[in-house]
Amino acid sequence: MAERITPRAESYSDWYVDVVLGAELADYSPVKGTMVIRPRGYAIWERMQSALDSMFKETGHQNAYFPLLIPESFLKKEAEHVEGFAPECAVVTHGGGEELEEPLVIRPTSETIIWSMYKKWIQSYRDLPLLINQWANVLRWEKRTRLFLRTTEFLWQEGHTAHATAEEAQEETLRMLDVYRRFAEEYMAVPVLTGVKTEAEKFAGAINTYAIEAMMQDRRALQAGTSHFLGQNFAKAFDVTFQTAAGELDYVWATSWGVSTRLVGALIMAHSDDKGLVIPPRLAPTEVAIVPIFKNQTKAEVLAYADTLHQELKKQFRVVLDSDENNSPGWKFSQWEMYGVPIRIECGPKDMQSNQVVLVRRDTGEKEAVAVSAAPQRIGELLQDIQKALFDRALAFREANTRDIESYDELVAFFEADGGFARAAWSGSPEAEARIKTETKATIRVLPFGNEQEAEGKRCVVTGEPARHMAVFAKSY
């Protein structure tokens, strides 16, 4: 055992770190809370970017880039916003060997600098909607960091849109939330809950924050993406007005939405196992790894056999041939499992004689022999099967660990035991929410769409008052 992975049952957080390091996704870098995203990790992020970027373009957005440095005064223009972000901002005070007249904040998010520019670009309703996205790095001085899940610097995309009406902006907010939901489910194979955040959990400066919320294998919730309806808060702070079709002057309506490299963490925690990483095929940088098995006498012909197969499969799949002669096949099997490649192909003398190969799926470990001629089609099917199986398994896990809770005692007991998602009636009072957080460590992750109707006739699990919401409680990352 060269690289032992701590089993999940022994220590989930050690397991997570072992998988990240073992699969060579990332490594710690010298500054506290920062990490290097290594090629195997970055390749996953690139595939995420590519899929999301297409979805953004399909919904009418364009990419742009705004600067890293923001005048400190900008951040202070929106009261809630500054209150929310000031504590976690890094500030540049010196440049060129001199103290700056005005300190510059390294962006924790870009609303302020973007809206300062939107003021210049928007005059009339004909300039709207303005639909811009940027891919960027941001910096938040986090006290407690974890690889991919919460780091001081991280990569993300942030969409910032401007609209003529509240309705349009609301529509946009929900449209992008749905883009995130589709991405999570169809590409990441991670089922997510969607809904609105409570006042306590929303974005600093937003009217409403919507989120996709996923369950990890330790039953904790991970917020995987957010979409904010910003109302006219930033338009007012930056005085962004436009002339309506009717000739009136009005403030612009805004949204912002983002997902980050945290998604890589979500991917890892949703699917991986004690052998290492498991990547859903659609996001796997390598879909197939071919491991030839040979003896000295058979080396040449087996390698030729494997190479022919490699050339053929390359036309359709992202495939690598592991022709290294120093490591044993068994070692390679474990290695490719650690890396999370969805399908491994074993081919040796026996296979060669019967003109077949052995396919091994990463998610279940099942092996099957298939004729070489049938391999491409079978691999295509298997990749789809794996994609679906991962989603189904994650969904079943979430269902199995979601409980309808009727009483406060039951809620406390639930989170003292294994925990998971608890659906419970809530009065809407911040005090009740805070009490649950203090006593159980669980927070309201999301108020699912349509929850108000479900809450009718029910009583708050904490206060006994008439319930206004059915809330989903969970311990979270």
Next chain:
RNA sequence: CGGGCUGUAGCGCAGUGGUUUAGCGUACCGGUCUGGGGGACCGGGGGUCGGCGGUUCAAAUCCGCCCAGCCCGACCA
């Protein structure tokens, strides 16, 4: 930012005041054999003990500060 644990070769560890050049496993390099689930043997290279400062005749070992990682807490889109 508070409490706990940890930091010795790439990785995992032993050594916890003096025992001659700091050890073991593994990985790495060269070679021979091997090869269908993390191979075997032979021969090699690599660390100054997280960093800085102190105590001492003598420090990996004792003390202080700092840095980093993990866990718990506070905080947190």
